[in-house]
């Protein structure tokens with residue numbers, strides 16, 4: 231072999247060896263990918279585990295509570311380690327054996343789920359509800375401001391009140407006003423959300439809401455749409471109904487649990503007092519029922535004055551004759567009239583609102599109200 235031939239041979243061997251090491255490398259990468267995909271495939275094959283809560287532990291067995299509220303007596307697997315009541319665990323779907331503990335603390339932050347605020351609403355911004363305001367001041371404000379007075383006299387004030395009346399009559403407004411005047415924390419809960427959004431958690435939420443109120447006392451717990459939680463039920467059949475009932479029972483237990491002078495007051499609100507379960511308005515619970523009516527003539531004028539207070543009004547405006555045209559409108563609708571009147575002025579490039587704007591606005595809001603009333607009649611009959 232001459233030197234030329236040798237050098238050709240060398241280069242062939244070299245290129246062969248590099249290509250073989252490339253193939254090896256490719257082979258390795260492919261094997262890795264296959265393994266990864268196999269693992270991924272295995273993950274897809276595993277049945278999901280159920281998240282549940284441990285209620286009681288008896289050695290290697292335990293009672294767990296499933297999200298739907300059912301409870302089971304099950305085994306605890308060896309690998310799981312020690313479980314305690316209150317732990318959140320994963321259980322097999324078929325036999326519910328506890329397989330793994332997960333580090334979720336049971337205490338979730340209730341403040342993320344309810345509205346907590348210190349409202350600034352003065353009594354002056356509530357129009358035409360003098361009697362109702364006085365009653366709320368007596369049963370909510372006075373005990374929060376002067377508990378010693380009640381101790382001296384030897385009576386216990388109500389723990390809560392129920393405001394009932396048509397939509398837009400000022401129930402939420404009143405609750406905020408009393409929170410504001412007593413400088414209380416205002417915790418707003420919408421009962422229908424409590425039962426719909428937090429399925430299986432309703433009772434726990436109620437408990438945490440009252441704990442939060444005690445922590446932030448003086449506090450007012452405002453439960454809007456109370457009828458969603460506290461409606462009369464003839465028979466409790468579906469698991470959804472059982473769940474609502476459990477949440478309701480927890481609410482009653484919490485109301486019964488705190489003392490009348492505990493610096494926490496409950497205000498319920500509803501448009502449907504007729505369907506409320508009497509249990510919630512029994513003595514010692516929300517036993518003061520305050521009707522918030524649709525405003526009559528004088529009340530309408532007062533509300534109108536409140537909502538036109540900051541408006542740039544033309545000289546031709548006669549509020550009392552306007553208010554007499556707004557029969558059957560709620561406070562919210564009177565406010566809507568003011569806003570609409572403002573829009574009519576804006577559309578005509580004016581900054582002063584004139585009588586005609588109000589007339590058009592009243593017409594518009596009245597028509598809307600009529601249409602709504604018709605819908606309501608069609609729905610309920």
Ligand SMILES: Nc1ncnc2c1ncn2[C@@H]1O[C@H](COP(=O)(O)OP(=O)(O)OP(=O)(O)O)[C@@H](O)[C@H]1O
Pocket residue numbers: 355356357358359395396397398399400401402403404500501533536560561562563565
């Ligand atoms: N009596 C009133 N005085 C002054 N403003 C009122 C009055 N009633 C209602 N309003 C106005 O209407 C708005 C809506 O009222 P609010 O939310 O308090 O009604 P509500 O009774 O809670 O209605 P819903 O039953 O629909 O919850 C208030 O923010 C306020 O601006």
Ligand SMILES: [Mg+2]
Pocket residue numbers: 401402403454499
């Ligand atoms: Mg309201």
